[in-house]
Amino acid sequence: MFSRLRLVNFKAWTDTKDIALRPLTMLLGTNSSGKSSLIQSLLLLKQTARSPDRTVHLNLGGDEVNDLFNFGSFEDVLNQGSRSTRQFLIEFDFDNHGIGRIVNGHFSCSYGQTSSGSVAIQMLTLKTDGRKFQAIRREKGAFSIIVDDEQNPRAKGRNYTPERSIAFSADAISALEKDGQLVEDLSLAIRQELERIIYLGPLRRKPERDYPWNKTKPGEVGSDGRAAIDALLASALLRGDEQNYVVNGVSYWLNKMGVAERLEIRQQGRSSRYELIVHRDGTACNLRDVGIGISQVLPVLVASYFAPVGSTIMLEEPEIHLHPLAQSALAELFVEVSRERKIQFLVETHSEHLFRRMQTMIAKQKILANDAAMYFVMRNNQSAELCSLIIDDFGRVKNWPTGFFGDALGETREQARLMFERQKAGTI
Template sequence: MFDLLRLKHFKAWRQSISIELKPLTVFLGTNSSGKSSIFQALLLLKQTVVSPDRTVHLNLGGNEVSDYFNFGHFDDVMSRNASSNRFDIGFEFHKNGNVDRQESPAAWVQNGAFSASYGKTSLKAAVVQEMSISGEDVLFRLVRRDRGAYSAFVGQEPQPRGKSRLYAPQRSIALSPEAVSLLGVDGKKAEDISLAIRRQIESITYLGPLRRKPERDYVWNGTMPGDIGIDGSRVVDVLLSSALAPAKDEGKGAIIESVSHWLNRMGVADSIEVRQLGRSTRYEIVVHRDGVDANLRDVGIGVSQVLPVVTLAFFVPKGSTIILEEPEIHLHPLAQAVLSELFVEVSQQRQIQFLVETHSEHLFRRLQTMVARQVARENDCRLYFVERKGADAELVHLELDGYGRIGH
């Protein structure tokens, strides 16, 4: 789970800021205030980490198929009137659950941190000026020197272990094989920390505010998709897989039942069902409500728009981080409020972290009520209000007491 996000000179966040993140973190604020930029920092790291080019320092986008965003050039990311020609991104995290050394080589890294400062190349791309990774009590740093060479440091050692262009970081978070070899025994620890950081970033799933309208029927390819897409376009593939070929894994086989349960709690449907069309290989999603069966295409738009939100909560692996923008879109007030219950319960039951950007006062108020009723603990959720002060974004912590009241 991400515990802290640090930004400086990143888009609207010109001043240095540290944002504490909880299992459920909600960001409210006006349009164009800087809320989405917070998420974009993490998504920029993710599209860099999954880039096929391991030598890239920061993937600013351009591939419409594989990238979340096209950030343009360095100057488009850099805050205006920044005090230096660099921007910084960093985070701290911890792993949920017990250590399982059989799980991965990085299983011992239960707490870690990443930080990088980026400068600009002559081609207006981003290049790492300084990078640090740490896990437990071990720290590694790379510092860019003249002509693209990097000095490699371990801990607080005043002198670098070595300096070379071959020590340039890979995908922002990893040491090159040459740097690992230079560090000897410490190099193995650095590899494990980089892998733990990579796994943390890869655990992010993003669902944007613009979701695709449903089709009348679908063909199932017989497999469970790897993700549902940033527009929820593959959500029906997940539901088809859950209904037609239930996996043994609890998180997969019970997806359609869990989705039906929450749609019922929201009052938008009694349940949903996958139904085969005759003897064909095509299927439709049927929505049951008040004794009436209807194709998903023929019901209110709110059902299809919230369907990816609810499905995602049960589709992602335990321990994942879900980033949601405007999950409440096209929902009536009661359903918006129930979204808070979904986030709190799934976070507690499946150790899912939710980072949510919303304009819904109903979602916000229900969360206050849940804290007051001790259904949600105030230490497990965090509320922020983002506002604009001139060209800069400003973050206000809306601190809740044990009665769900906002402190003054």
């Protein structure tokens, strides 16, 4: 689980300062304020860590098939108010709760631009258990390897360039001798933490009338939910202890949201094609013939039960095309799945209904205030600003930002004023 994030000169952010990430973290705010950039920073590292080119410093994307996001160029990532500094930084802490040899650690990497225009690591810092390892860029692309607070580098040269932003080179590992294994384990733990990220964007695929199945289970649901149906088919059709686990979980929440009673996988004759049947009010309809909201929330529900235990699920606008009651139920989904499956949720949302239900869940002690973090993001000229919402044990927000979710009380007052004016004028 990611426990802290900090960005400096990254896209809309001059400096986020330290952002505490909890089992359930919600990002709220206006459009184009910088919320998505917080999620994108970790996606950038994930697609770099799994790049086939181990010498890459930062994979800004461009491969529509394999990359999660296309960041453009170095200039597109660098905060526009920081042109003199010409560097940006991504930093996070993690705690994997005993998954692997490294329990917790720290990653920090700053990036600059070479004369040829490519992105280059300036300083990579990895920490765990009081130990610190750094690869610092020197002249002509050479790197110095520094351990803890030692004054002299353990090694210097061009062959000590870090790989994929998160790992020291093989030569650096060798030069570190007995410390080399620790650095290697730490880099592996960071990579695994990034690989456990499941990302679902705001634009999801429309439903088809039927689907083929190749009798395998997909690796991920995909950023547009393209493999969510494959995950449902695998859950229903592959025999084993977890058969129908995902299907049953999805059906439970569709029912709780009031949009369907259950979901059924139905084979078309003897073919290898299947259709998804939605049952509601005594009728059975093909997924294509029901409201778009069901197909849009399906990937959210599938990811919640399909993601491996210990994953971090990042969602943008999970509430899209859902009515208010269903939006509210998403808060309960996140709370219950996070607790039962040790899943971390990082949710960017515009839904007041989702947020209000989260307040209620805290008040009911379904989730502790310390296990949830709420942030409001706003734009101040060229830079984004982050407001940490202070929520007490009764779900009450002590520091409401101006214009937060509009002015419901003001709207009610205006309606009452207009009613009295019209009564006075005798028009009603």
